[in-house]
Amino acid sequence: MTLLGVEQLEARHGLLHAVRGVTFEVAAGETLALVGANGAGKTTLLRTIAGAHRPAAGRILFEGADVTAVPAYARLRTGVALVPEGRRLFTGMTVKENLMVAATHGRSGPWNVDTVVEAFPMLRQRLNSRAANLSGGEQQATAIGRALMTNPKLLLLDEVSLGLAPIAVEAVYRSLEALIAGGATIVLVEQDIGRALRVATRVVCMLEGRVVLQGSAKEMTRERVTEAYFGLQHARRATW
Amino acid sequence: MIWVTQLLNGILLGGYYALLACGLSFMFGVMRIINLAHGDLAILSACLVFLIADTTGISPFVALIVVLPVMALIGWGLQRWMLERSLRAGVLVPLLTTFGLAIVIENGLFEYFGADTRSLAPYIGDFAYDSWAITSNVYIGSLAALIFVLAVVLLGGLKLFLTYTPLGRSIRATAEDPDTAALVGINTRAVYAIAAAIAVATAGLAGVFLAMRAVFSPYSGPEQLIFAFEAVVIGGIGSLSGTLVGGIVLGVAQTFGAQINPQGFLITGHVVFLAVLAGRLALGGLRSRGGIPGLRTRPP
């Protein structure tokens, strides 16, 4: 069944028209990879879906209900959680406090501090450390864990591999694969096309605010996505 | 042994300053707003309690039970209708609107009460003058001691509240990053309103105690604001425990300054404030949060 529907969404980022007429759906249990170059509008799109950004036009449907006007904190309580770009942990708080503060207003469900630590074992020793003192990988784990504490139905992940050492990225993706295997619905923004195709069931590619390519990950080849990423399929049609 | 008495008096005075500054520091820590009407709100509370005590004969301590929630409500309303809009409009606007509010409150109170100085001391009987003998030569006022204890309890209580309760954690998260706080389900508008209510209620508490231990008039607000601000800055902006330290430093400086010259009370306070400011700038640059290392809780 369709968990998330985005219809003709338009959003601005300052004066820039960052999201133009974007339409797609995410079914329960799917993993959607959102790829595109920097500035393609992916972060704005994700933030708009989470309610942190007001769209200029269009609709967002969650479980069939129109949530376009619902503010971020209320949207979280219906089940949409965003792990923002750059992690954005509360650096003045410990890992445990970061997790607990999210649980205060989230939904009830299987995720709590213990199960989060099971999913991200590296955090076990760091529960009482200040978030500012963590390594990149630990911060990312905490950020994802924090979103999970709200027991979301839809998890949005914005560039989780950004700024991480390869070994940390591996660890994060292993945890993500476990989540996916557990039936989570995920929308994942990722710069690394290969990784995105491996872990996703569907792919949406954006260029300059528009969706230029959508389809099942299995049917996509890396070449097709790369072309769309750089806008080359348009270039190929240009007269030489 | 007179200097020991003076030192103790200065420390106890610092307790009052900490009580007064608590709300200013809290509001700044959570919302980054310096409320220029802070002192006037304290005086407003004193006037309300005075009104109740004067017309009904109820003890000011009892009147507090009615007035504090009223002040909290005023704080909530202030945030909802004025400060929220001010925050969105830019950095300068909260200064301008809170200043306008200060002028409105002062002059409104003047229109209603006139220029006379008043005090709540007559309404609390002997308590205003009681003192305890620590040794045969050293006395401390019981009211001053009560205020000091109250300040410690309030600041400590706030710290515990912020550290260990869910609402406290939500406030800390909102203070640090309101955008991300919304993403984890925190209703930041409600948080700000609650923080404002707490800040103004504590200002109200301090105002009533000012009225008990000294005199006040409708135009006393700005002076109290300056004391509160000096205490906050000396202790380090953004630190609750720093506020207690800052209050004590200010109180002691003022008390010793008064020994030199009647005007020395105020002058010494201002000079110490400017000196601490200059010293901190010279040492580390004011880009840092300041405060005494080890005593800070972040935030606020």
Next chain:
Amino acid sequence: MSTDRGFVVERWTRLSAASSVAAGVILVILALAPLVFDANVVDNLTTLFIYLILSVMWNALAGYAGLVSVGQQAFFGLGAYFTIQLSYHGVSVYPALLLGALVAGILSLPISVLMLRLRSGEFAIGMWVVAELAHLLVALDPLINGETGVSLIGLNAYGADDRRAFNYWMALAAMVVLLAAVFVLLRGRLGASVQAIRDDEDAAESVGVRVLAGKRTIFFLAAFGCALAGSLWLATSISFQPRTYFGIQWTAYMIFMVLVGGLGTFEGPILGGIIFFLIEYFFGATGVWYLVGLGGAAIVFALFLPRGLWGTVEEKFGIRLLPVGYRLRMLGSKGPDAGLAAAQDGQKP
């Protein structure tokens, strides 16, 4: 101006040229006032000029340098104080008025070393502390007699009519010179740097704008201007009481004038000053209710009409009376007022 770029950068429009001529005419009329109008009018105009000075100076600080000072009364009082000191030490009265203000202005420089390093809220109250300290220290001076105050007896050397005229001309000259100074600064490099500072300090610094120097210049100018206003007030009221001159009400007036007129515009504070003068003229005797009104108006304007009256008009119609900005005229379009107006200054509170 290269025309093959497709546009032309202009400073003067027809409207601004016309306004400048009108301003010149008004100035000539004003200069003749003591000879033509009666004593009351002259006194009122003098008061108006002093308000205008305060308004323009506070706007320069807050609107251009982004420095909200709640303590400019420090300089207002110090200007008057140093005038008294100089006069009592034998300096002739009218030069003393100017020199007193200058001394206060120079004093602002060491003050700025500390104050300008503070962030906005801290700067605001910090300046208030400076004002309070100045008040206390001045009241300690035996010459001043504590809060009782003292009179500028040097003024007795002049007859009442002469005094009135000299005060008037001095106030007019001060206002014109200060307005001209602000105008020149705005048009020059400092003007552009100052807008940049106000809009984004870090970005400005990264392109080489000397942020601190720009702020200090404006801080000094505002201090000198407010000090001169204080001296002039002393000249008109003759007596000096610390509480009056160092009182916070001066800041309340300045904030009102600038917010209502238009923060960050050139014409705004002038409009605000005139409005304030009229309000005080008609309502000043009603007691403090009008102060409540001032405070309330400040709140309402700050929240709902942040550009002030003039700023809103300027924004809606794109007019600017005096040529402080730049206009981009696309060639091939109808005229100077069509096309893009790239004038950025004065648009942001």
